[in-house]
Amino acid sequence: MSKSSAAVKGHAERVATISNKVRSFYEQRVPFRIFHGSSNSTRAAARQQVIDISGLNHVIAVDTTKMVAVVEPGIPMDKIVKILLAHNLMPAVVPEFPGITAGGAFAGTAAESSSFRYGYFDQSVIEVEIVLGDGEIVRASPSENADLFFGSAGAMGTLGITTQLEIRLIACGMFVELTYVPVFSHDEALQQFKGVGDDIDFLDAVMFSNRHGVVMKGKLLKERDTNVPIIKFTRARDPWFFTHVHKKIRCSPATGDYFCLTCHWTKNSHVYRQNNSTMTELVPVEDYVFRYDRGVFWMAAYGWAPNLWNRFTRFFLDFLWHTRFQYRVVHIVGGTPHIIQDLAIPEPNTGGFLQYLHNDFRIYPLWLCPIKHDPRPPMHTAQSNADPTKDLVNVGVWGSPNYGSDFLRAETFDQFIKCNRMIEEKVAEVGGLKWLYACNYYHESEFWRIYDKDRYVQLRLKWKAESLPNVWEKVKRSQQEVKQVSRGQVLKAFLSAGLGIDRLTL
Numbered sequence: 001m002s003k004s005s006a007a008v009k010g011h012a013e014r015v016a017t018i019s020n021k022v023r024s025f026y027e028q029r030v031p032f033r034i035f036h037g038s039s040n041s042t043r044a045a046a047r048q049q050v051i052d053i054s055g056l057n058h059v060i061a062v063d064t065t066k067m068v069a070v071v072e073p074g075i076p077m078d079k080i081v082k083i084l085l086a087h088n089l090m091p092a093v094v095p096e097f098p099g100i101t102a103g104g105a106f107a108g109t110a111a112e113s114s115s116f117r118y119g120y121f122d123q124s125v126i127e128v129e130i131v132l133g134d135g136e137i138v139r140a141s142p143s144e145n146a147d148l149f150f151g152s153a154g155a156m157g158t159l160g161i162t163t164q165l166e167i168r169l170i171a172c173g174m175f176v177e178l179t180y181v182p183v184f185s186h187d188e189a190l191q192q193f194k195g196v197g198d199d200i201d202f203l204d205a206v207m208f209s210n211r212h213g214v215v216m217k218g219k220l221l222k223e224r225d226t227n228v229p230i231i232k233f234t235r236a237r238d239p240w241f242f243t244h245v246h247k248k249i250r251c252s253p254a255t256g257d258y259f260c261l262t263c264h265w266t267k268n269s270h271v272y273r274q275n276n277s278t279m280t281e282l283v284p285v286e287d288y289v290f291r292y293d294r295g296v297f298w299m300a301a302y303g304w305a306p307n308l309w310n311r312f313t314r315f316f317l318d319f320l321w322h323t324r325f326q327y328r329v330v331h332i333v334g335g336t337p338h339i340i341q342d343l344a345i346p347e348p349n350t351g352g353f354l355q356y357l358h359n360d361f362r363i364y365p366l367w368l369c370p371i372k373h374d375p376r377p378p379m380h381t382a383q384s385n386a387d388p389t390k391d392l393v394n395v396g397v398w399g400s401p402n403y404g405s406d407f408l409r410a411e412t413f414d415q416f417i418k419c420n421r422m423i424e425e426k427v428a429e430v431g432g433l434k435w436l437y438a439c440n441y442y443h444e445s446e447f448w449r450i451y452d453k454d455r456y457v458q459l460r461l462k463w464k465a466e467s468l469p470n471v472w473e474k475v476k477r478s479q480q481e482v483k484q485v486s487r488g489q490v491l492k493a494f495l496s497a498g499l500g501i502d503r504l505t506l
Contacts, residue, residue, distance in 0.1 A: 007060050011072065014055055015129070015137060015163045021051055022161065022467075023135025031467050034157050036074060036101070056103075056163055059083050067169040068126060073103020073162045081286055088222075089169040092124035094289040097296075097323040102165050107157040109342070109380070109435045111394050112289070113202035113218065116193065116370040122153035123374050129164035133464040137163075142376075151459040154379035156436060158471045159463055173222030175230075176202065176288040179280045180248040181215040186354040189213050190347075190393070193370045202288070205368040206242055209260050210358045212251045213368075224282060231281045233291045236318035240295035242365060250274050259403045261364055265301050265309055294318070296326050298365055299398050302338060302407070335439070337408035339363065339416075341397040341423055342435035344371060346385055349430040350393040356426055357395075361419065362403055367396030378452050379471070385431035392432075397423065417441055436475045447472055 025032050035050040057074035064087050071080060077091075078098030084090050095110040104110070106128065110121035118124055127141040128149060138160075140149035152159045183189045189205045192215040196203055202218030224230075233241045243266055251260040251274065263274075283291070295301060300321045301309060319325060330336055339361075345353050347370070357363060375381045375388035382388075400407040401419060408416045420441045427434060428450055434440070440447075451471075460466060 007058065011056075011058065011060050011164065014072075015131065018051060018053060018056075018161060018163065019131050019135045019137055021135075022131055022133065025049065025051075026134045026464070026467055029467070031469070033469060034161055036104070051161060053161060053163070057101075060164065062087060062089070064089065067171070068166055069169055070164060070166050071102050072164055073106070074101050076101050077105075078286075078290065081289060084169065085172070085285060088172060090172045090285065090289070091121075092118040092168050092170050093121045095121060096290065096292045098290050098293055099324045099327070102167065103157075103162050106153060106165060107155060107162060108437055109154050109344075111344075111369060111371050113204040113216070113369060115394070116196065116203045116372060116391075117201070119372040119374050120153070120377075120380065122377060122380075123372075124168040125153075126166040126168055128152065128162050128166075130160040130162050132160045133467045136464075147459060148463055150377045151379075151456070151463075153377035154436070155456075156471050156474045158468050158474060159459055159465045160468070170220075172220045172285055174284060175221045175224055175282040176218040176285060177221050177225065177228065177280060178202075178216055178218045178283050178288065180245065181217065181279075182249045183213045183215055184211055186210060186213075186358075187351050189215055189368055190351055190354075193347075193368075193393070203370060206245050207354075207364065207366040207368060208246060208249070208251065208262050209258065209364050210354075211258060212249050212260065214245050214248050216245070218283075218288065220285070221282070228280055228282045229278060231283055232287045233283070233294065234287045236315050238287075238294070240298070240301075240314070240321075241291040242295065242298045247274055247277075248279060259362075261399075261403045262298070264403075265304070293323050294321050296321070296323050297367060297396065297398060299338065299340075300326060302399070302404060338400045339397060339420060339423070340438050341420070342438055343395045343397060343423075343427050343432055344380075344392045344435075345395055345427070345430055345432040346387070347391040347393055349432070350395070353395065353426065353430050353432070357397065357423075360422070361397075361401045363397055363399045363401055364403065365399070367394070367398070369394040369396070378455050380433065382428065382431050382433045382450050383452055384428055384450065436471070440475045440477050442476075444472055444476070447476075 030049055032049040032051055035052045035054060054074060056072035058072045059069060059075060060072065061070040067089060069084065076098060077095055077100050080102065081090060081094060093112055093114050095105050096112050100110060105121040106125055127139055129137065129139055130148065130152065131137055138145060142149060148159060152162065181192060183192060186207060189207060193203060199219055200217050201220045205213055205215040207213035232238045246262045246266065251263050252258065314321065371392040371394055373390060373392045420439060424442060460470065
């Protein structure tokens with residue numbers, strides 16, 4: 001195990017400080033929240049007594065033999081990846097945004113293109129250290145305090161404060177060999193997810209319409225194949241990943257009942273002209289795992305006229321288009337004018353759900369990512385799912401209805417809420433779940449019909465978590481947050497974000 005006594009001692013001292021403060025609040029019966037220092041949540045932060053864990057952002061140890069790493073919860077994914085790549089290792093699941101932290105990926109919900117094989121990020125966590133609501137420090141794993149371990153996965157930090165994680169690693173080389181497979185329907189994309197060979201390490205898809213999409217299959221390579229071209233996605237001069245993928249197909253001309261928003265965005269760009277060429281490429285591992293960072297998948301393209309959204313504006317304003325900056329804007333403004341919903345749908349029901357989205361909303365592009373499901377974490381299993389052992393498909397619904405035209409405005413606020421609630425109701429109907437980082441418009445009774453309230457409350461009582469907000473208190477949303485956004489708030493967000501002001505209480 002590659003570690004130093006100084007690293008272990010430093011961690012122990014940081015945790016002891018947190019434990020003592022929690023114990024003080026517990027004895028005084030003072031409720032508190034956890035301050036992480038940053039967040040990929042779409043919700044504005046609440047303000048009250050806090051426990052500051054922003055200093056827990058270190059790698060404590062790397063064991064190259066056992067292929068595990070011990071990390072603190074506040075360390076972001078880009079820092080973890082950079083450290084591990086020096087050992088030709090990487091986490092089994094790397095969330096796609098570099099600012100997502102190890103603790104956030106465990107306590108929230110994180111999946112990526114390796115999740116078809118390894119499941120959610122929490123399924124690659126071997127053990128966690130948690131400070132309970134009374135200040136006691138305990139360890140939890142699938143074999144020790146298992147109810148706390150599985151209960152904490154996806155529970156938004158409401159059962160205790162995670163202070164250390166031991167995560168499983170996989171071997172990697174320098175590149176991902178990425179093959180692009182054009183598909184021409186939702187069902188064809190879903191069919192490509194089945195029967196994938198053992199040689200495939202990554203699997204996801206982007207649907208640009210109900211008629212055109214691309215399934216991407218990746219293989220980790222230890223050595224470069226000199227016959228395959230290299231493409232990168234993290235530099236200012238590089239393409240945004242979704243537009244590069246869009247090059248691999250030839251969309252049909254728009255008709256009365258068909259439209260490709262990505263064609264509209266890229267129609268003036270020779271760089272992104274569709275050409276059906278180079279269906280296999282090599283992508284450096286770090287570029288691959290964070291390929292959706294620039295452009296926030298595709299959300300940063302919204303609002304741009306095609307003649308202004310070009311390679312020059314993307315290059316010179318590159319700092320604006322990364323996820324860390326974009327999330328700061330969302331936090332300060334208090335919301336987003338688009339539907340932001342990450343959904344986990346049981347695989348047998350996904351085709352019907354995608355058809356529903358097309359018929360009623362026409363939000364594109366859509367992200368599809370298969371997930372190997374583990375039913376043991378209660379926050380990852382809907383009570384309406386009749387067979388929770390089934391595999392899931394993550395459907396990323398990020399955009400506005402009618403191919404981007406029906407975005408939130410003051411006069412469309414009620415319809416915006418209605419659209420979000422319709423999606424929530426349909427997800428529950430098909431036995432699915434939402435990522436709780438997103439905008440939630442449930443009523444409390446609806447929320448607890450989806451999640452097992454009795455089991456959750458029992459866990460909070462057993463593990464002395466009453467001083468922490470419960471999960472409903474953390475994820476419920478005041479609808480006024482979005483309704484009252486002004487131009488002044490938007491300007492403040494850009495100025496503050498540009499100065500790096502992103503301190504949040506979560």
